[in-house]
Structure formats: structure tokens, C-alpha cells
Amino acid sequence: QVQLQESGPGLVKPSETLSLSCTVSGASISSGTYYWAWIRQPAGKGLEWIGRIYASGITDYNPSLKSRVSISLDMSKNQFSLKLTSVTAADTAVYYCARPRGSSNFDPVYYWGQGTLVTVSS
Amino acid sequence: QSALTQTPSASGSPGQSVTISCTGSSSDVGGYDFVSWYQQHPGKAPKLIIYEVLKRPSGVPDRFSGSKSGNAASLTVSGLQPEDEADYYCNSWAGSFWMFGGGTKLTVL
Numbered sequence: 001q002v003q004l005q006e007s008g009p010g011l012v013k014p015s016e017t018l019s020l021s022c023t024v025s026g027a028s029i030s031s032g033t034y035y036w037a038w039i040r041q042p043a044g045k046g047l048e049w050i051g052r053i054y055a056s057g058i059t060d061y062n063p064s065l066k067s068r069v070s071i072s073l074d075m076s077k078n079q080f081s082l083k084l085t086s087v088t089a090a091d092t093a094v095y096y097c098a099r100p101r102g103s104s105n106f107d108p109v110y111y112w113g114q115g116t117l118v119t120v121s122s
Numbered sequence: 123q124s125a126l127t128q129t130p131s132a133s134g135s136p137g138q139s140v141t142i143s144c145t146g147s148s149s150d151v152g153g154y155d156f157v158s159w160y161q162q163h164p165g166k167a168p169k170l171i172i173y174e175v176l177k178r179p180s181g182v183p184d185r186f187s188g189s190k191s192g193n194a195a196s197l198t199v200s201g202l203q204p205e206d207e208a209d210y211y212c213n214s215w216a217g218s219f220w221m222f223g224g225g226t227k228l229t230v231l
Contacts, residue, residue: 037220039222045224045225046125046211046222046223046224046225047160047168047211047213047222047225048125048222049213049219049220049221049222051219060218060219061219062219063218063219096167101170101179106154106156106174106215107173108156108158108170108173108213108220109170109220110170110179112167112168113167114167115167
């Protein structure tokens with residue numbers, strides 16, 4: 001069973017960089033053709049796809065966030081990470097890491113972390 | 123890129139059927155048969171209930187069904203049960219990324 005757990009600061013100052021990690025258990029991020037994704041949800045609002053990364057290092061980002069987002073892998077820790085630069089209050093949200101059940105590019109995410117709340121405030 | 127359009131709320135009595143719609147464009151919903159639906163209860167992570175327009179992951183009751191016509195997709199919940207009260211989100215491949223709908227709050231009266 002694939003399990004994911006987000007971690008990182010719960011409070012980030014405006015204009016700074018939000019950094020989160022997702023620790024994976026039950027699967028290796030370096031094997032297979034699965035992608036590993038980040039999704040966020042502002043309080044009381046809908047879901048927003050941030051982006052994904054494959055074991056090869058190839059990434060896809062939401063065009064609306066692309067200029068500020070970076071997703072990377074740490075094979076040694078079986079983790080993948082999210083960096084979002086120049087944050088504002090609009091980036092306050094619960095951030096989820098996730099993975100599909102299948103290995104197709106077009107498989108939707110199936111396994112989710114529990115989510116971590118990040119608040120942007122001075 | 124705007125989110126896919128969903129009506130904010132829907133409701134039905136136990137045993138009834140309710141249909142939730144999701145409208146996009148030819149660049150997303152209309153262009154690909156990669157439409158999914160998620161159910162989210164308060165404080166929980168979303169749960170995949172429909173993928174590839176009409177397929178159900180194992181363990182999802184067949185009361186949940188999906189369809190698509192043109193640029194619009196639909197989720198029908200038949201035989202409503204109290205535990206179906208939740209937020210529902212559509213999700214479509216949009217050519218280079220996944221796009222979500224704004225969500226529909228389903229109330230079981």
C-alpha cells in the first residue's frame with residue numbers, strides 16, 4: 001500500500017519561498033513510470049493541480065503557477081519536494097502530495113497524503 | 123487557465139438520484155476521455171470514484187456513474203445514501219496538466 005506524508009513549515013512569510021517534502025512508503029519513487037504530484041486546496045475552496053514529476057526527472061506544471069514552481073526528487077530519502085517562490089496570501093492552502101494507481105501519464109491521482117496546511121502571513 | 127465549471131450545490135433525498143455536471147472546453151473535457159471525479163468529505167483527502175469518464179476503481183459502489191457529451195461531463199449518484207453527502211470535484215486532462223472543477227457540495231436531505 002502506497003503511503004505519502006507531507007512535511008514542512010506551516011507558516012511562510014509573504015515574498016518568501018514555500019518548501020514542502022513528501023515522504024513515500026510502500027513504493028520507490030525511483031522505479032516504474034509513475035508520476036508524483038502536488039495539489040493544493042485553499043480553505044473552503046476547490047482543488048488546484050500544481051504539478052508532477054516522473055522518476056526520470058521530467059516535470060509538468062500548471063501554467064498558472066509555472067513561473068514560481070519547482071518539483072524535485074530525492075531518491076536517497078524516497079522523497080519528492082515542492083518549492084513555490086514569491087508567495088502571497090493567495091498561496092495559503094492545504095497542500096497534498098499524491099500519486100496515481102497506474103503508471104500511465106493519464107492516470108489520475110489515487111493515493112493522497114493527509115495534507116498539510118501552509119499559511120502565508122507576516 | 124480557469125477551473126472547470128461545476129454548479130456549487132446539489133441536493134436530493136435518500137434513495138433519489140442526483141446528477142452533477144462539469145463543463146469545460148475542447149481543450150480539456152471535450153478533447154480527451156480522461157475525466158475523473160473525486161469525493162471529499164470534510165477534513166479528508168479526496169477519494170477517486172470515477173476515472174476515464176465512466177470507470178470505477180475497485181470498491182466504489184456502482185451507484186456512482188459517469189458520462190460525457192461534448193465539452194461536458196456528468197456524475198450521477200443513484201440511490202442516494204447519507205454518506206454520499208460530500209464535495210465532488212471533476213478533473214480533466216488539459217493537454218499538459220490536470221485541471222479540476224470548482225466543486226459541487228452534495229447535500230442529502
